[in-house]
Amino acid sequence: MTDVLILGGTGWLSGRIAHGWLEAGADVTCLARGGRAAPDGAALIVADRDAPDAYAEVAHREWDHVVDVSSRAAHVAGAVAALGDRAAQWTYVSSMSVYADDMTAGADESAPRHAPARDGQGEDDYAAQKVAAEDAVAALGARALVARPGLIVGDGDPSDRFGYWAAAFLRAADGPVLLPPLDGKTAQVIDVDDLAAFLVTASPGSPVNAIGDARPLGEVLAAVRRAAGHEGATVIADADRLVAQGVEYWMGPHSLPLWLPEEMTGFMTRSNAAYRARGGALRPLADTIARVIDDERARGVDRERRAGLTRAEELRILAAVTEGPAGAR
Template identity: 65%
Template sequence: MTDVLILGGTGWLSGRIARRWVDEGAAVTCLGRGSRPAPEGAVLVRGDREDADVYADLSRRDWDHVVDVSSHAVRVERAVDALGDRAGRWTYVSSVSVYSDDETVGADESTPRHPAASPADAYDYGAQKAAAEDAVMRLGERGFIVRPGLIVGDGDPSDRFGYWAAAFARASSEPVLLPPLEGSSAQVIDVDDLAAYIVTATRSGVVNGVGDEHPLADVLGAVRLAAGHTGSVFVADEGWLRAHDVEYWAGPRSLPLWLPTEMSGFMTRSNRAFHASGGRLRPLTDTIERVVADERSRGVDRERHAGLTRAEERALLSDR
């Protein structure tokens, strides 16, 4: 039986990874603070990764596979120092945010990264992920780094992809505000497809764990169809959105999936290595249907971490 240690295992992605490992018949241990349960069939070891002795018991045994998703480089470095010699394989879930080039279309894993963060630096997500990668790379052939882009699916806590399911569903027959579509792409990966890849991949090195590239217009059109929206749409241009203080990508008062022109390559990364190493992607329509159902279940008018409120959207549409 494969002994797997997941540093986390109770969050959205790490929990899906833990569940997939359990389904594959592995003995799964999750290290977490205990604020959320581990998936059924996994063992939860309570511990805070800020504590100096958190790995004391875990480092007394060998692990066939260790998985880490942390976005804090110091935590990853401490884990590698404490457990690296006891791990047969180590997978680190990084991010395409490590890349310093967001303009080149179709860029692969050789694209230059941001400089790795040092302890004295202010927190920067991409730089933290780069420094964490460096720690895992010290393990040589035992280390594997997966760089996802936008991860989507039911239960997504970021609210980015799900925003569009909610926006179309809540509007029903009323208008919906869309970002610029011409020349824009969307590239997402289903959380369960990513979890399956992390569990089954056997290679080392670095792979972009990203989905296939689709025209943004097609993706939003598919979400609109699944949500049953029958109203009109207003496609705004970038200048108009900026003039009306609408943010891109994420956060309050934003239009998720919209990226400015200087980031035209961000959602067009090459996934050739992903496919060549066994990565499989379900039809995007299947993911969309699941996300629409999930948004309806959680409430399309709930408070969100990303997107416009319906009141904000109506105000913007009245000023077009």
């Protein structure tokens, strides 16, 4: 039987990876702090990766495959040092945020990365931590795979970004929905289950962007709207009016998720040629959207969210951006 160690395994993506390995018939062990459960059928070792003896319980075994999702370079380097000699294969989940240039369209894996975080510095710098973590994993040579996902979407997404749009169209009923500028904007996502399947089956090799096809943002939002059955108006607001109202780009509270500033027009256009060539599957976007809509309905479209506007905020901003001659189109 294949022995797999997931460093993590209790989070959203790492839980799906653990589940994927279980379905493939592997013996799965997860290592995490224990606040959340591992998937049924997986063993959970409770350990804190900040502790010096974090890997004591798993370092006496040989592993066919180790998977790490940490965004802390010190955790990743510590795991490589403690377990690297005991792992036949190693998969590290990095991010497309490692790339330094967010303007060039269609860039592939050879694009320059940010500078790595140095020891004990830049702990809150996600990109620098991921770059330093990738460098630590590179020490494993041909046994390692570094996967760089872009925006991961699907049911259960704790970031609430893609799901915001399903919720926004569902909760509006026949009312208006506020949209960001769409001209020249793209959306590029990967379904969490496509990504998990790839991470279970992919062979080691050079780093690979794990992402779907780049599509016009307007097309993606229109597909979500159709699936949600929204028939009210859509109001595309000017960027400067949204910014004046304190609306944030991309993620988090008071944002319009997936909306990117002009200086990031290449961010959601990266090449997925290597992902496809190495066996990565991409399900139809409509399948993902249908699952996200069911998930948003089940979780409650008016729940407190990590990303997006509340309906009250959206209505207030709609009123503000449609006032006056330079208002919304």
